[in-house]
Amino acid sequence: MSFDLSALRALDRRWIFLAVALLTTIPLAFGFHIAPVSPSPRARGFYEAIEKLPEGSTVLLAGDYDPGTIAENYPMHLAAVRHLMSRNMKIIGVELYPGGPPLADQVLHIAGAEYGKREGVDYVNLGYKSGNEIVMSQMGSSIPRTFPVDRRGVPVGQIPVMKGIENYEQFALLVSVSAGYPGTKEWVQQVQSRYHLPMVAGVTAVSAPEYYPYLQAGQLIGLLGGMAGAAEYEVLIGHKALATRGMDAQSLAHLFIAFMIILGNVAFIGVAKGRKG
Amino acid sequence: MKREVPIIITLVTGVFCLIGFFVPHPAVRTFYDSIQQWVIVIVGATYVLGVANVLRVNVQQVSQRTHDWPFKVVLLVGLFATMIVGFAEGTHYLDDSSKFSWIYRTVYTSMAATMFALLAFFIASAAFRAFRIRSFEALLLAIAAFVLMIGRVPIGNAIHPAIPAAADWLMEIPQNAAKRGILIGAALGVMATGIRIILGIEKTYGGGEGGG
Numbered sequence: 001m002s003f004d005l006s007a008l009r010a011l012d013r014r015w016i017f018l019a020v021a022l023l024t025t026i027p028l029a030f031g032f033h034i035a036p037v038s039p040s041p042r043a044r045g046f047y048e049a050i051e052k053l054p055e056g057s058t059v060l061l062a063g064d065y066d067p068g069t070i071a072e073n074y075p076m077h078l079a080a081v082r083h084l085m086s087r088n089m090k091i092i093g094v095e096l097y098p099g100g101p102p103l104a105d106q107v108l109h110i111a112g113a114e115y116g117k118r119e120g121v122d123y124v125n126l127g128y129k130s131g132n133e134i135v136m137s138q139m140g141s142s143i144p145r146t147f148p149v150d151r152r153g154v155p156v157g158q159i160p161v162m163k164g165i166e167n168y169e170q171f172a173l174l175v176s177v178s179a180g181y182p183g184t185k186e187w188v189q190q191v192q193s194r195y196h197l198p199m200v201a202g203v204t205a206v207s208a209p210e211y212y213p214y215l216q217a218g219q220l221i222g223l224l225g226g227m228a229g230a231a232e233y234e235v236l237i238g239h240k241a242l243a244t245r246g247m248d249a250q251s252l253a254h255l256f257i258a259f260m261i262i263l264g265n266v267a268f269i270g271v272a273k274g275r276k277g
Numbered sequence: 278m279k280r281e282v283p284i285i286i287t288l289v290t291g292v293f294c295l296i297g298f299f300v301p302h303p304a305v306r307t308f309y310d311s312i313q314q315w316v317i318v319i320v321g322a323t324y325v326l327g328v329a330n331v332l333r334v335n336v337q338q339v340s341q342r343t344h345d346w347p348f349k350v351v352l353l354v355g356l357f358a359t360m361i362v363g364f365a366e367g368t369h370y371l372d373d374s375s376k377f378s379w380i381y382r383t384v385y386t387s388m389a390a391t392m393f394a395l396l397a398f399f400i401a402s403a404a405f406r407a408f409r410i411r412s413f414e415a416l417l418l419a420i421a422a423f424v425l426m427i428g429r430v431p432i433g434n435a436i437h438p439a440i441p442a443a444a445d446w447l448m449e450i451p452q453n454a455a456k457r458g459i460l461i462g463a464a465l466g467v468m469a470t471g472i473r474i475i476l477g478i479e480k481t482y483g484g485g486e487g488g489g
Binding site for chain 1: 298306309310313314316317320321324368371378381382385386387389390392393394397398400401402404405406407408409410419422423426427429430431432433434435441445448449452453456457460
C-alpha cells in the first residue's frame, strides 16, 4: 500500500496561514480555557519578591520595550503594576526604548485608576532617556540629575513621590520589563551586580533563555518568560487578564507548529524515496 | 595628528572611565559623572543625525525612482506628518486625546504589533517546509523543540506533567550550560575589544581601516 504525498508537498502555504489565523483568533474571541495555567517557580519568584517587600516601599520599574513586543511585554507590565499598587508600593518608572513611555503611561494610568493611586504622589513616569547603559550608570550617581523632569516636563523636585530619591539606594526592588537591548541584561550588569539591588524581570519568550544564568546565580529573583510567564503571574496575583486570555491561542498555535514539523517530514520521506527510486 | 589625537582622547577617557567605575571618591566621581552626562547628550544628538540620514537616503531614492520608491514616499510622509503633528500640539502632545497619541496608538502600535504577529504565520510555514529531520542531531533538535513548544504552554501540563518538567530540565541544564559558555566567551571578547580600543590597536571607530 503506498500513499501519494505529492499533493501534501505542494500544499499551498496560504492554507497554513489560514489554519494559524483560525487557531489564534477563535480562542481569543471565545476563550475556551483548554487547560489551566499553572505557575512556574520562576513566576513564583517574581511574585514572592514583591510580596516580601514592606508595604509602601519604592520600586524602580523599567519598561524597556515598544509596541513591537506589546503582546508579550504589555500584559506582564500591567500585571506587575497592578501587583505593586495593590501592595501600596511607590513606583518610579523609566524607559530606555524611545517608543516605550506611552505604554508605561498607559499601564500606570489603568492600574492607578483601579487602585485609586495618584500620579506624582504614588507613582511617576520619568520617561525616556537616550544613552542605554550610561543612563543606568548615571542613575547610580544621581537620578534627579539624570532625569531632571518627568515625562510631562514637571521638575522632579516638585514631584512628591520623588522626594528623597537620590540613587538606587532608595529602591527596594528593580522590576525590569524588557524586549531586548537595552534591557534586563544591562540592568543586571550595570545595576544589580554593582549596587546589589534585588531584581526581577519580565522578558519576551524568545529572549528568556538568555536570562537563565542570571536566574540560577540569584541575580534575578524571578523571571516571566513571554505571554505564558505573564499568564502564570496573572494567576498568582488573582487578576486574570490579557495573557491568560491568550494562552488557548498560544497552546493551539504551538501544537499546530509541532504538527507542521511532523507533516513536513512525512512529506519529505516521500521525496527521499522518490529520488532513490 | 589627525590619527593621534582621537587615539589619545580615547586612551585617556577609556582609562579614566575604567577607574571611575571602581573608585567612588568625589574627585573622580564628579568628572566621571560629567563624562556620562556628555555621552547622554551626544547620544541624544545622534538621533538628529539619524533623522537627517533617513531623509538624505530616502529623498535620493525617491528622486531617482529606485526600486520600491513609493514605500520611501510613505516613510517620508509618515515621518513629517508625525513630526508636524507633534510640534503643532506643543506640550499637549502627550495627552491621551492628542492627535500625536492617536497616531501612536492606531498607526505605530498596530503596525509594530502586526509585524510581530506575522512571525507565527511564517514560523508555521517554515516548520512545514524547512525543518527536515535528516540526522541524529536534527532529531535531537526536533525532540527538544517539541518538548519546549508543548511544555511551555498550559496544554503541555494538561497532556502530562512530565512535559513541562522536561522543558524545565532542558532550559535549566543543557541550555543554561551552553548559554553560560556563550556569555563568558562574549564577555572576554568585549573586554579584549575594549582593551584594543583603549590602546589604539582597534581604530575602526574612527572610520579608519581597522585593527592593526
